[in-house]
Amino acid sequence: MTGRDRLRELLDAVLDEEHRSLAAMADGAYSSPFHFSRRLARDTGEPPVQMRRRVALERAAWQLAHGASVTDAAFAAGYGSVEGFARAFGRAYGYPPSAAPAGPTPGSAHWLPAPNGIHFHAPDGLWIEGSAQASAGEVTALLVHHDVHDVGTLVELAKGLEPAEYVRERIPGLTLLEWAGPEGSIAALLNRSVGTYEIWLASVEGADHPGRLSDDDDPVALAARLDSVVPRWLAFVSDVERRRAWGDRVVDALCDPPESFVLGSVLAHVLTYSAQRRGLARTLLRQAGVAVGEPVRPGGPPDPVRDGDPIEWLRRHAP
Numbered sequence: 001m002t003g004r005d006r007l008r009e010l011l012d013a014v015l016d017e018e019h020r021s022l023a024a025m026a027d028g029a030y031s032s033p034f035h036f037s038r039r040l041a042r043d044t045g046e047p048p049v050q051m052r053r054r055v056a057l058e059r060a061a062w063q064l065a066h067g068a069s070v071t072d073a074a075f076a077a078g079y080g081s082v083e084g085f086a087r088a089f090g091r092a093y094g095y096p097p098s099a100a101p102a103g104p105t106p107g108s109a110h111w112l113p114a115p116n117g118i119h120f121h122a123p124d125g126l127w128i129e130g131s132a133q134a135s136a137g138e139v140t141a142l143l144v145h146h147d148v149h150d151v152g153t154l155v156e157l158a159k160g161l162e163p164a165e166y167v168r169e170r171i172p173g174l175t176l177l178e179w180a181g182p183e184g185s186i187a188a189l190l191n192r193s194v195g196t197y198e199i200w201l202a203s204v205e206g207a208d209h210p211g212r213l214s215d216d217d218d219p220v221a222l223a224a225r226l227d228s229v230v231p232r233w234l235a236f237v238s239d240v241e242r243r244r245a246w247g248d249r250v251v252d253a254l255c256d257p258p259e260s261f262v263l264g265s266v267l268a269h270v271l272t273y274s275a276q277r278r279g280l281a282r283t284l285l286r287q288a289g290v291a292v293g294e295p296v297r298p299g300g301p302p303d304p305v306r307d308g309d310p311i312e313w314l315r316r317h318a319p
Contacts, residue, residue: 012028013026013028013036014040022048044115045115046114046116051116056076056120057112058110059076059110062120064097065100065103065109067102070082070085070086073085085097093112108127116128117130137241140241141237142310143310144234144267146313147270147271147274150278151190151226151274152230154190154193154281154285155194155223155226158285159219159223161288165186167185168186169185170186170284171185171280171284177273180192185215185284186284189281190215191215191216192215195214196270196273197229197230197233198210201232201236203261204236205236245263246262247262247263249262278308282308
């Protein structure tokens with residue numbers, strides 16, 4: 001993972017063990033105390049010294065729960081005396097550090113109220129709460145949108161290949177699904193990635209079967225098919241999620257004999273095999289000499305080789 005995270009750099013300066021004063025924090029962030037304090041207060045809603053004290057108390061509460069002595073927790077939190085630490089801890093938690101709960105606790109048990117959702121996370125990290133509570137449906141939407149976007153990225157990259165390289169069998173005999181047939185070429189992997197959306201939509205929409213998955217279309221024709229099917233696929237997923245209908249079944253009369261499928265398992269199937277195909281296609285594109293990577297901005301040149309990681313994708317496409 002790459003890319004500079006300036007807010008994270010500022011938070012690191014706040015929490016560094018050696019930065020016990022505002023001046024030291026600012027120096028660690030290569031900033032003046034005035035600008036450092038103003039930037040943190042603006043971006044987090046909490047002055048840096050106050051944030052450091054709060055997060056240090058959260059860490060102390062975690063340390064106490066895991067067997068640290070009050071004295072050790074006090075000095076680790078930067079307090080010059082146990083008495084001063086005990087007063088601050090008692091004001092924050094409502095009980096003295098000697099009465100702190102012992103033993104494993106939920107990760108958030110030691111958190112104090114924070115205006116920015118920034119908390120200590122064991123052993124030496126941070127936990128930053130989201131601005132809104134995310135549901136499982138939002139995770140599903142992330143996976144689905146990342147999947148179709150990444151398929152589109154790979155299809156676009158394949159346009160730079162010579163036709164013979166596109167259809168060349170690079171993994172002889174590769175078969176991910178018996179009914180889908182061999183898919184040891186870039187062409188087969190990408191055509192089946194798109195064709196999978198089309199086949200399952202035909203089942204749930206009651207439309208005509210699009211035919212056996214093949215590797216007949218070149219990347220230009222494949223991109224047109226993808227543009228056509230993606231809005232329908234996303235609308236299907238959105239509708240099922242809206243109705244909380246992932247437990248519904250569809251009886252697919254296109255199968256011989258007809259077969260029933262739980263909608264949740266259909267989506268899991270598509271995402272599972274699409275991820276496999278995307279990983280293999282990305283590897284084969286690299287072998288073919290294509291610089292695989294998403295552009296930093298729309299229309300820009302591709303980055304150095306990327307892995308199709310949804311973490312990176314979300315960083316670039318989150319609102």
